[in-house]
Amino acid sequence: QLQLVESGGGLVQPGGSLRLSCAASGATLQFYAIGWFRQAPGKEREGVSCINNSDGYTVYVPSVKGRFTISRDIGKNTVYLEMNSLLPEETAVYYCAAEGRYYCSRDVHRAVFRSWGQGTQVTVSS
Numbered sequence: 001q002l003q004l005v006e007s008g009g010g011l012v013q014p015g016g017s018l019r020l021s022c023a024a025s026g027a028t029l030q031f032y033a034i035g036w037f038r039q040a041p042g043k044e045r046e047g048v049s050c051i052n053n054s055d056g057y058t059v060y061v062p063s064v065k066g067r068f069t070i071s072r073d074i075g076k077n078t079v080y081l082e083m084n085s086l087l088p089e090e091t092a093v094y095y096c097a098a099e100g101r102y103y104c105s106r107d108v109h110r111a112v113f114r115s116w117g118q119g120t121q122v123t124v125s126s
Contacts, residue, residue: 001027002032003115004098004116005023005118006020006094006119009094009120009121010123011125012124015085015086017084019081020080020096022078029074029098030074031100032098032099033051033113034050034070035048035097035113036081036095038090040092040093049081051104052103053079057105059105059108061108064083068081069081081094086124089124090124091123091124093119097116
């Protein structure tokens with residue numbers, strides 16, 4: 001059974017950076033698509049980025065493109081999300097999710113992911 005644990009969240013000033021980690025156990029991520037999502041209070045959970053571990057192809061939503069970078073460490077069975085130039089409106093709980101035999105081609109679709117972590121809080125404030 002695949003389990004996911006997010007870490008790396010915290011308080012950061014506007015314009016600052018954070019690196020989130022999504023550590024997997026119980027299964028290898030080699031054939032999984034891994035998505036990052038975020039949910040602010042009173043808002044729906046939205047997709048942020050996705051990586052296909054089968055070939056390394058990545059997807060970003062327009063609002064984070066050029067500022068965020070998703071990557072993987074195969075040896076550690078871990079996916080990362082590096083966030084730069086953070087904005088106050090990006091304060092949210094950030095989640096990672098995994099789905100086998102699925103390929104992220106253009107968008108980050110929440111409904112297709114069935115395995116989820118518990119989330120890590122990111123607060124962007126001065």
